[in-house]
Amino acid sequence: MTTLRPSRSITVAIEGNIGSGKTTFLDHFAKTKGIEVIQEPVDMWRNVRGHNTLALMYSDPKRWSFAFQSYVQLTMLDIHTRQQKALIRMMERSIYSAKYCFVENMHESGNMTDAEYVVLTEWFNWILANQKVQIDLIVYLKTSPEVCHQRIKQRCREEEKAIPMDYLQALHNAHEDWLTHKKFPTPAPVLVLDGDHKLSDMYSVFEENRHKILLGQNL
Numbered sequence: 168m169t170t171l172r173p174s175r176s177i178t179v180a181i182e183g184n185i186g187s188g189k190t191t192f193l194d195h196f197a198k199t200k201g202i203e204v205i206q207e208p209v210d211m212w213r214n215v216r217g218h219n220t221l222a223l224m225y226s227d228p229k230r231w232s233f234a235f236q237s238y239v240q241l242t243m244l245d246i247h248t249r250q251q252k253a254l255i256r257m258m259e260r261s262i263y264s265a266k267y268c269f270v271e272n273m274h275e276s277g278n279m280t281d282a283e284y285v286v287l288t289e290w291f292n293w294i295l296a297n298q299k300v301q302i303d304l305i306v307y308l309k310t311s312p313e314v315c316h317q318r319i320k321q322r323c324r325e326e327e328k329a330i331p332m333d334y335l336q337a338l339h340n341a342h343e344d345w346l347t348h349k350k351f352p353t354p355a356p357v358l359v360l361d362g363d364h365k366l367s368d369m370y371s372v373f374e375e376n377r378h379k380i381l382l383g384q385n386l
């Protein structure tokens with residue numbers, strides 16, 4: 168098989184709902200030489216000097232959404248600004264989905280006040296104006312909320328045990344608003360992959376799109 172190499176270093180952001188298949192995607196491509204895979208820093212969110220901000224957010228979203236998303240934005244910025252270790256960087260989500268999907272949804276659902284929302288937005292706008300955040304391709308794993316719900320129940324991550332269907336539906340709508348309906352800017356071309364297959368069948372979906380993904384463009 169010819170080695171697919173982009174002409175310059177590229178960053179691919181894998182976006183999608185909770186349980187949409189992002190980890191399966193990253194694990195699959197982690198086996199390919201020349202790809203640096205960076206998963207979401209969930210363990211950092213679970214332990215900020217002893218505080219589990221992820222658990223706090225799920226236990227009392229009105230009280231903790233702002234603090235949690237504020238830290239998420241910092242950890243995602245930290246990843247975006249790290250020296251790239253390989254020609255291709257694949258990262259799980261981005262500072263963009265943090266803002267355009269999760270923060271938007273928390274504000275719309277009343278779990279974040281207008282004041283908290285505008286403070287996060289000021290930070291976000293300053294970051295984009297003053298920091299280099301490179302994204303060359305967005306891979307959108309578009310998976311129905313029902314399928315996501317099934318997978319979350321099977322993998323049972325402690326904090327996610329009680330995620331209700333309507334939260335997954337809201338997050339699905341937030342991803343669709345951003346990546347399909349372009350309600351917010353997309354910083355790169357969007358390659359949509361159907362995530363509703365059995366996880367074992369997803370590998371052929373990934374392989375069918377390998378050339379588009381590794382060349383960092385929506386051929």
Ligand SMILES: Cc1cc2cn([C@H]3C[C@H](O)[C@@H](CO)O3)c(=O)nc2[nH]1
Binds near residue numbers: 239
């Ligand atoms: C960028 C970003 C990722 C992210 C994840 N999460 C939650 C969803 C999952 O339950 C868990 C791991 O993705 O964190 C969130 O609430 N806000 C987020 N913002």
